[in-house]
Amino acid sequence: MSRGQLVTLDGPGGAGKSTLLQLVTGRLEAAGVTVHATTEPSHGPAGQLARGSTAIFHGHALACLVAADRYYHVETEIEPALGAGKVVICDRYVPSSYALQVLDGVDQHFVAAINAHAPQPDLAVILTCDPVILQQRLATRGSHGRFEDNPDISYAESARFRVIAKMLPTEGIRTLVLDSTRHHADFLARQLTTVIQTLRSLPHQ
Numbered sequence: 001m002s003r004g005q006l007v008t009l010d011g012p013g014g015a016g017k018s019t020l021l022q023l024v025t026g027r028l029e030a031a032g033v034t035v036h037a038t039t040e041p042s043h044g045p046a047g048q049l050a051r052g053s054t055a056i057f058h059g060h061a062l063a064c065l066v067a068a069d070r071y072y073h074v075e076t077e078i079e080p081a082l083g084a085g086k087v088v089i090c091d092r093y094v095p096s097s098y099a100l101q102v103l104d105g106v107d108q109h110f111v112a113a114i115n116a117h118a119p120q121p122d123l124a125v126i127l128t129c130d131p132v133i134l135q136q137r138l139a140t141r142g143s144h145g146r147f148e149d150n151p152d153i154s155y156a157e158s159a160r161f162r163v164i165a166k167m168l169p170t171e172g173i174r175t176l177v178l179d180s181t182r183h184h185a186d187f188l189a190r191q192l193t194t195v196i197q198t199l200r201s202l203p204h205q
Contacts, residue, residue: 003083005199007124008121009091009092009093009125010095010096010125010164011127011129012099012131012158013134014137015127015128015134021037023189024193027189033196036086037089039090039091042070042073044077047072050065055146058105059106063101064114067115067118070094070097087200090121093124095124095164103160123175124173125177126161129180130181134157134158178191
């Protein structure tokens with residue numbers, strides 16, 4: 001059995017990552033592809049702590065907790081699914097640490113160091129959206145924690161992810177930028193599904 005592919009979805013809060021994950025998973029499964037959909041922070045013990053404690057943990061402490069959860073997530077969930085030949089699609093991964101932890105005052109080099117042993121994705125998707133639209137969506141959806149309580153978070157995250165989208169290819173990571181400002185979720189899901197299916201046909205590196 002050939003190894004599966006790791007696809008990661010990152011972008012500002014409200015950009016539509018969870019919706020895109022659900023739609024792409026459905027399309028791939030309908031095409032006969034076995035998919036493992038997951039998220040970070042994970043549903044493991046460290047992930048639950050990180051997800052529910054952004055008001056308690058800050059800066060380096062939160063960055064280390066998120067990285068610890070990521071390694072546990074990789075060991076117990078992501079790697080077994082990849083080994084079974086599944087396409088793993090993860091809602092948030094290392095790029096989100098480059099955004100949120102840096103915005104939380106942690107140096108980018110520190111974030112890179114503590115995540116250096118996390119496997120690189122076969123495809124990193126950065127989902128972008130106009131910050132004004134993001135603010136409207138967050139106001140409707142409600143805050144998911146300390147970061148989204150900041151009224152300027154949509155602008156700050158958008159700026160960081162623009163930097164990250166340019167940085168990832170320089171590190172040898174195949175990167176796809178999708179914009180949810182003008183394009184409907186179904187359109188983006190069709191586009192991403194096609195890219196993933198093409199990726200699956202390539203020799204595994």
